[in-house]
Structure formats: structure tokens, C-alpha cells
Amino acid sequence: MSARRNLSPTVAAPRKREVLEQFTNGPFMAAMDLIEHADRSVQDALCELDARVACNTARPFHDGLRQWTAHALAMYGQAFSDDGGQPMLAVRRRWTYRSRLAAPDKRGATTYEITVWGRCYRSADGATRELRLVANHLRGRARTDTEVAVAAFVLAAGGPGPVPQRVRVVRCGLLEGRAETLFDGTREAAVELYRHHGQEALGDLVEGQEFRPGSACADCSYAPVCPALPRQPGLLGLDDRSRPRRTWSATNGRAYRACPAREHLRRHHLPVDLTVERSAAAERGRAVHSYLERRHEARPHTPCVPHIPGNWTADQYKLPMADRDLGARLLRHHAEVCPLRQTHGDDDLQVEPDLVFDDPAADVVVLAKPDLLYRDHGVWVWRETKTSARDRSWSSDPLTDYPQLALAVELVGRGALGGGRGRVELEVLRPSGVDLMTFDPFTAGTRAAARQVLARQLQRWHTDDEFAASPGVECGSCEVARWCSARVPIAGNVA
Ligand code: SF4
Ligand SMILES: [Zn+2]
Numbered sequence: 001m002s003a004r005r006n007l008s009p010t011v012a013a014p015r016k017r018e019v020l021e022q023f024t025n026g027p028f029m030a031a032m033d034l035i036e037h038a039d040r041s042v043q044d045a046l047c048e049l050d051a052r053v054a055c056n057t058a059r060p061f062h063d064g065l066r067q068w069t070a071h072a073l074a075m076y077g078q079a080f081s082d083d084g085g086q087p088m089l090a091v092r093r094r095w096t097y098r099s100r101l102a103a104p105d106k107r108g109a110t111t112y113e114i115t116v117w118g119r120c121y122r123s124a125d126g127a128t129r130e131l132r133l134v135a136n137h138l139r140g141r142a143r144t145d146t147e148v149a150v151a152a153f154v155l156a157a158g159g160p161g162p163v164p165q166r167v168r169v170v171r172c173g174l175l176e177g178r179a180e181t182l183f184d185g186t187r188e189a190a191v192e193l194y195r196h197h198g199q200e201a202l203g204d205l206v207e208g209q210e211f212r213p214g215s216a217c218a219d220c221s222y223a224p225v226c227p228a229l230p231r232q233p234g235l236l237g238l239d240d241r242s243r244p245r246r247t248w249s250a251t252n253g254r255a256y257r258a259c260p261a262r263e264h265l266r267r268h269h270l271p272v273d274l275t276v277e278r279s280a281a282a283e284r285g286r287a288v289h290s291y292l293e294r295r296h297e298a299r300p301h302t303p304c305v306p307h308i309p310g311n312w313t314a315d316q317y318k319l320p321m322a323d324r325d326l327g328a329r330l331l332r333h334h335a336e337v338c339p340l341r342q343t344h345g346d347d348d349l350q351v352e353p354d355l356v357f358d359d360p361a362a363d364v365v366v367l368a369k370p371d372l373l374y375r376d377h378g379v380w381v382w383r384e385t386k387t388s389a390r391d392r393s394w395s396s397d398p399l400t401d402y403p404q405l406a407l408a409v410e411l412v413g414r415g416a417l418g419g420g421r422g423r424v425e426l427e428v429l430r431p432s433g434v435d436l437m438t439f440d441p442f443t444a445g446t447r448a449a450a451r452q453v454l455a456r457q458l459q460r461w462h463t464d465d466e467f468a469a470s471p472g473v474e475c476g477s478c479e480v481a482r483w484c485s486a487r488v489p490i491a492g493n494v495a
Helices: 026-037 042-054 063-079 145-157 187-197 199-207 215-219 250-258 260-267 280-297 321-337 403-413 444-463 473-477
Strands: 088-090 096-100 111-115 119-123 128-135 166-173 178-186 246-248 349-351 355-359 364-368 372-376 379-387 423-430 433-439
Touching: 026 042, 026 063, 026 119, 042 063, 063 166, 063 260, 096 145, 111 145, 128 145, 145 166, 145 178, 145 187, 145 199, 166 187, 178 187, 187 199, 215 246, 215 364, 246 250, 250 260, 250 403, 250 444, 260 444, 280 321, 280 349, 280 379, 321 379, 321 423, 321 433, 364 403, 379 403, 403 423, 403 433, 403 444
Parallel strands: 128 166, 246 364, 379 423
Antiparallel strands: 088 119, 096 111, 119 128, 166 178, 349 372, 355 364, 372 379, 423 433
């Protein structure tokens, strides 16, 4: 709908803007413009951005984003310090391919435009064009063949400027300070690549009829009338539409409770410290979840059994032997309470579904991903599974410790998953056995407790514009501490 500009957005009133810059590479791109087009040093460019913020001509950005931007600028310089003998000149205006048709085509369109976004360069004689796509890090999502083909085509056939003989598409990891070439060839080869990998995919894109609700719903001007976005007014217990529209999930809630800055920096998808993110316990938990996901998705559906194969971990999890053994022990206990014992048909099971709800009272898009939804005697049951390496009691207040349970209670209780007296379950796998706790959303006390947890999670967050750091013991397990100048130095944390 966005590509077809004749479908106008339906948004009624202007929304409140976030105070802080939300576009992660915004300060980086602004600083690069100063470096390349106004001959500033990295340091001067950063100072100039600060000055713009101070005199209100630019949006403020979080201190963590500033740390990241300084790193990114230095690393970008390192990645392209060797020009390979062919100096490239920065181009101010991005290239755009335009096609105007004499008569409307089968889509009713007469104009097509494709623009590339990245840092743009050309050789002094104009014979070579180069597009540098910036990525936070190279271990992120790889560019697809279609993306590379479309980018190469715009360089080969777009304006302004004379058409080149050679085009290059490069991806630069700003964390690593390293670049990798995605395409390097003649103009004709780029056009040919587009015919094979780009043209049809772009056609599918503008003809696409699929709705895929998710985090994008927060910025989508069609959201108020979207048939695929369920509305749950009052879900979060807030009645305040004066705030910027945002997304919220239990993961955000937990991060915010630990430290507002941490939540904000995670939203920017800044590179995380893998030694924290992939701690042994976290990896073991992920491996167990991944095994259960594969088991529950396999067709025909069969309940899990206590026999766990020796090679139960998926390839991406490199667990030490002790963790592999412990994981297998935990999984054996799952067989006792496997929900597939209660289900009958394929329609009775949803494994890790992505649930999205719009709460118009709070103007927040709520994202949730239950470990499992299964239908028991016609009603939906929400199951969360946790793993613990210890046998002793692990939580005194599960709804507070796991806010996704509180959200689940509220959603099931208000019938958001369908009618009937559904329930929420928490399965805790421990070395000596399994606990299965049930939460009844139709019990007034449980529902009230869930609402209290949600209120505690959301009230401060909903009115927060600054996301100030709250240094303390949490810094020791903070995966974005590297970008935080307020962090408390704790042994093992990144210096
Ligand atoms: S290092 Fe500490 S203060 Fe900084 S974001 Fe992480 S938890 Fe917050
Ligand atoms: Zn199972």
C-alpha cells in the first residue's frame, strides 16, 4: 500500500513524536555527510551534531547511540582506508531509477521509482558507481539475491549523472570495520542480474496482498483500519493516547525494569556482547526450547517421550557435554506434561505463534510469542516453559518474574484468543522433575494480580522520554554495556 501511493493513509490525527532519535543510523549518516561533504574530522562532526541538538536543530540522541555512532564512524573509516588504487568520490544525491509509461499498465501505474539507500560513491571519471550498505554487524541478516540485484540495477540504470560502465555493491559491518563485496560487475551484468533475481520479486512486492502484523504496525498509517490487526482496548490498563505510539513486549518490560537505557539500546539493535547474550544457561535454555519446538511442529503430531536422542541439540548450539546432559535430563521430564497428550488435530496446536494486538487506549502495539498454544476440550491454553539448573524453589512470584504470564492471563481472560474458559500454564523443568503451575484468568484474584504486574511494568515506561541509564548490579549482565558510558565496571563486563 505504501508503494502504491494512490492508496492514501487513513491516519486521523498527528501523533506525538518520540523525543529521542529512533533511527539508529541517523546520527551516523548525518556525521558522514559532514565528513564527506563539509570536510570535517570525525571528532568535529560529532561535536557539530551535539551543537545542532543543543540549539534544537536536530533531535537529541541517547548517550548510548552517541557511543555507537563514534565507534561506527571510526570503523567505517577503517573499512575503506584502502581505496584499492581507485579513489572514490562521495555523491550527495542518491541514485534513483525512474520509468514513465505512456499508458497505465496492468496495475494501473504509469510511474515507477526505485531508490537505493546507503553511502553513494563514484569514480572521478564517472565510469564506476559504488553503493555501500551499512549494517550494524556482519553476523546479522545477509542481503538476499533480490536486494543485491535491485541495488545493482539502480546503480546501473538510475540517475542523476551519466550511466556508469561498472557498478559495485558493498556491505559494511560497522561493528567490525570490515566490508564485503556483494556485486562487482559491468553495467550489463547488473541489468541481467536484475532480470533474473530482482524484477519479478519487486512485482510480487507491489502486488502483495499478505498482511503480516508485527512491530511494523506501530509506524503504519493503515493500522487503524487494518483487518489483520486485532484491537484490544484497555489490554495494558493505560488510558492515555497522548504518548508516542510504540510497541511493547514482555522482553522490553524485563529490560526496562533492569535499566531504561538498556531497553532503549536494545530497541536500536546495537550489537550485543555475545559472552552475556550467549551465556551457558541461556544457550542451554534456547537449545531445549528449540528441541521442543521441532518436536511439537513435527507431523503427525505425537506427544513427547522420555527417550531423548544423544544428538538432541540443533547444530547452532555448541553446548559443553555437561550442559548437553543436563538439557537431556530436563527434556525427559517434559514428556510427563507434554501438551500434545491433550490435543487431537493439527488445528489444536500453535507452536511459538507471533501474536500482535493493538491497544488503542494506550496507543501501543503489543507483541507476544507464547511457547505453545494448544486447545484442550475446545478452549485455548497458553503454555510457557522455563528451564532451571537448580532444584530448589526458583520463584516466589511467577507473574512478576515473567511478565509474559501476566499478559497471557489478561489476554486469555478477556477472550482475545477465543471464547471459553482458557487457562495459562507455566512448566518449569528442573533436574529432579517438572512443576506445572496453572493460572486461571477467570479467578478475580489472578486477573487482578496480572493487571497489577502489567501496570507496574508499563506506567513508567509509557511516560518515559529519556531512557536514562540506571547503573548498578545489572551492569554485570548487561549485553549492551559496551555502548553505555554510565556502566558500573564489574568483573567480566566489557571495558
Ligand atoms: S551498562 Fe548498566 S547503566 Fe548501562 S545500560 Fe547496561 S544496565 Fe544500564
Ligand atoms: Zn512435548
